[in-house]
Amino acid sequence: MIRRAGAVSLAFALMAQAVLADPSRVLVIGGTAAEIVAALGQSGRLVARDATTTFPPELMALPDVGYMRALSPEGVLSTAPDLILAEAGAGPVEAVEVIKASGIPYVTVPENFGPDAVAEKIKVVGAALGQSDAAATLAAKVETGLAEARAKAAEVPAKKRVLFVLTLQGGRVTVGGDDTAAEAIIELAGGVNAAEGVSGYKTMTDEAILAAAPDVILMMERAGAMAAKPEDLKVNPALAATPAGQAGTIVQMDGLKLLGFGPRTPEAAQDLRRALYGA
């Protein structure tokens, strides 16, 4: 563990060298990375953002270079950044190659949701912005929040079964199964993922939904016209017949906050736990 931490900080040190001492025109690609920049108090250095950046709301005023997986190389270069902070999923590969060829420092922020993931993301962003100390403080704060959430989750006497519903398009229910950010946040809030045995985000058949017997349906608050709405649950007979559908217990949360695994994750876990158990 200590050796790994050492290797990681060495990597940060190397990365920090490659980056300008004090970048002042930062392009951020990825909603969680942007949140971290803002949480470090550095949003004044941002010149542009991508379409997944939605928090804090004042970042929405920045020029938008498009969806992070469909970047336009010239569009990215036209914002004249001196540092690009991009989450790992940024693409397409060819566009990223051209952008890197321009010589603008390009730092990749990991995009995962494991136990140490948030702290790692914060440290990468902090090192790139020359704010390692502030990043260490923020990471420690988030770690404390997460540890607290885990402790409270362990105290929950009777865990509720939570089904994360991504979309209800065409009456087909797409749920978050094993190894998803949705499952991670449900467990962090002291719930059990009802969609066990499903891998990734998948369509679930009506009978499997009945068998999963969720006590609570969890959905994202906003994702455009494709977002699931509470009244839609009543339309799907299987969902309506589950304990959650019968009792009408639907929890909706902001998608980036819920699934982003950034600085707001302890708060998201707390919000969800309160929504589930009322405390």
Added chain:
Amino acid sequence: MTVTLAAGQPEVDRRARGARATWALLVLLGFAALAALGSGASGVSLGAVLLGIWSGEGLDARTQLVLFEIRLPRLAVGMLVGAALAVSGALMQGLFRNPLADPGLVGVGAGSGLGAVVAIVLGGLLPFQTPWLVPVAAFAGGWCATLILYRVATRQGRTSVAMLLLAGIALAALAGAITGILIYLADDNELRDLTFWSMGSLAGSNWDKAVLGLPFILPVLLFAPLLGGGLNALSLGEAAARHIGHPVERIKLLSVLGVAAAVGAATAIAGGIGFVGIVVPHLLRLATGTDHTRLLPNAAILGAALLVGADTLARLVVAPAELPIGIITAILGAPVFLWILLRQAPLAEA
């Protein structure tokens, strides 16, 4: 004597019109290319570039990158793909004697779609990773589907166009089903890649892709007009064309192979871009008549110009982001197409 004149006059007229159209289209393509090179989110303009070269100061590194690594390869890929799709559409419409035919009828679309999905979903299982996997798999998929279809439709040395059509529908359904299974297996990252692939885009264009597409597309563009006479004769019906002395079977084989090569390569380097293959030959037929020896080269030029123009708009409208190009081709093409159809309607009735 009078009879010959009366019959000959409109023919000469139309030929002259076709030739004039070629020049006009080349000028249009030139403008489209200059506009594509001279505009973009970064604000690098052709004027500034020319000034830099003229004054001997040269270009700074960023301008060079934008011009030679972003705009120029993108222009090349756009021209290749647009020309390939439009010529393939014209070939298919001539071969099937149906103005609604498109390259999808010979299985290229379904096959390359399946190839791409296999590469995106199962590519992670390979011991090595390469960005070439998806284009190569898409090309191979399109090519395989076409060859299977051609074999199925060919009995005793004769290819049945009706059989090609029906078997094509069956093959597309099968490929669609296998694609569906793979989509079910895909994780959410792969699904997003699939969505963007199927929308088609020139955003990932680079010199590698232009070089990948060139050997398959350019020969088809150059040699397709040679099939024009045969396709003209085919419009009289297969038997008639055979009696006038056209090698009907060879024309069919070459058309199908040409479409497989051109569309397979175009799909491989730019994903699925619709509409160009239908609208371009139509516009030209309405404007300059149905002579395939003119139609095929003109389609190549107009297809290239249309796609380059559409891509320039796609890059500018929501800069610094960009729109999927399929949206632009449909928004530009559909109203023009409808307008021409409406203008033609009174003539057709008369």
